[in-house]
Amino acid sequence: MKKILLSAATLALVLTFAGTAGAQAKPTVKIFISPNSRIPSADIMKNLVNKCPNATITLDSLKSDFMLEAIWAGKYRFTVYRRGGTAVYATDTEWLSNAVKDVCKFINSPQGVAAEPAK
Numbered sequence: 001m002k003k004i005l006l007s008a009a010t011l012a013l014v015l016t017f018a019g020t021a022g023a024q025a026k027p028t029v030k031i032f033i034s035p036n037s038r039i040p041s042a043d044i045m046k047n048l049v050n051k052c053p054n055a056t057i058t059l060d061s062l063k064s065d066f067m068l069e070a071i072w073a074g075k076y077r078f079t080v081y082r083r084g085g086t087a088v089y090a091t092d093t094e095w096l097s098n099a100v101k102d103v104c105k106f107i108n109s110p111q112g113v114a115a116e117p118a119k
Contacts, residue, residue, distance in 0.1 A: 032064035039070035052104030
């Protein structure tokens with residue numbers, strides 16, 4: 001009985017390790033919030049944690065991958081710029097959580113990854 005339990009525990013441990021080793025984590029994406037933004041960083045971050053766990057907000061624009069301009073004008077209007085200032089994505093939605101979700105979907109898409117300049 002002890003051998004069966006030990007074997008089962010060992011197998012579970014091996015399968016758990018193999019599952020996590022095989023899954024590739026997405027690289028961390030650093031987002032700088034534009035000084036022109038009118039949405040507080042805390043509100044954006046609150047949604048970013050849930051929608052895009054591989055993204056973080058940075059205060060250093062030189063170390064960021066993207067800049068986000070977040071404005072409320074009857075709708076949440078978000079514009080994403082790659083480092084260097086080129087606009088690469090925009091969305092407008094009724095809900096802040098949807099705007100953040102749209103931005104996360106873009107920065108993790110092949111177009112978002114391709115928009116990042118070579119480092």
